[in-house]
Amino acid sequence: MMEEFPLELSSQVEKGRYANLPRPSDGNERAFILGYEECTPDYTIERNEFPFWTLEFVVGGHGFYREGAQVRELRFGDVYTYGPGVPQYFGNDQDRPFRKYFLVRSGQVYPDLWREAGLTPGRLYPLGNPTSVVPIFDQLLDQGQRSDAHTSKIVSSLEEVLMALIARHLGLSQGDRSRSRKVYELSLQILQREYKSLHTLADLAERSGYTSEYLCRIFKKYHGESPYQVLLHRKMSAAWLLLHDGQLQVGAVGHELGYEDPLHFSRVFRKVMGCAPSSVMSNQSDTP
Missing domain, CATH: 1.10.10.60 (Homeodomain-like)
Known part of the structure; x- marks a missing residue:
């Protein structure tokens, strides 16, 4: 992990692994913070908005997620996004703290790449059995920590793969009309x-x-x-x-x-x- 982060990370985390990439200065919007966190039993997030578009993917634990006026379960395989103007209220059960990956993107406009994958800010999506998604997050973290001339391009390419896999999982889930x-x-x-x-x-x-x-x-x-x-x-x-x-x-x-x-x-x-x-x-x- 690099010494300084542009955002304050949650104190309700027992263990974390992070990659901090330079903020884009060429006008292109792309991921600049990647992370994996193991949360504390009292982990809860409640805020009116977040300054950057963020995607989170739960790989362990159980909790709740407020989607508008509805409270939904938050569990293994769920993905959700939030950012500017999107209230967030979610947390884990004390006996089943979250393990989750996250990706933070620059730009004030919701990423087209995420929207094209079928994601909408503030919505919770179960991916079914998303075991193929986890290795992509691990590769994102591995590559994001290298910090050489190729890092940004590799991370952007892996994000495209990640979104394609999410789109496939959502399509399979939505396509099952049995x-x-x-x-x-x-x-x-x-x-x-x-x-x-x-x-x-x-x-x-x-x-x-x-x-x-x-x-x-x-x-x-x-x-x-x-x-x-x-x-x-x-x-x-x-x-x-x-x-x-x-x-x-x-x-x-x-x-x-x-x-x-x-x-x-x-x-x-x-x-x-x-x-x-x-x-x-x-x-x-x-x-x-």
């Missing part, structure tokens, strides 16, 4: 929309019109987790945000999400998020 994929998408939409009133897998099965066994199979195929686990993470991510806002007490937050027993809600929250709900409120109250 019956099982349609059922998965329909059921996931119901879960995301009606999670407050869903309590069991049987509830989701009843509202979707498909059996619990079938839903388990297709969620394992397309999501990697059971629908009930997805429901729990959806509820607890929403609970974390409500607690963090500090407007409701623990019992009221639990009731909002369908838990009549505050103790049961607290146990579920601790199991899923790795901390007591009261600690989220305490941390918020201590924030200046």
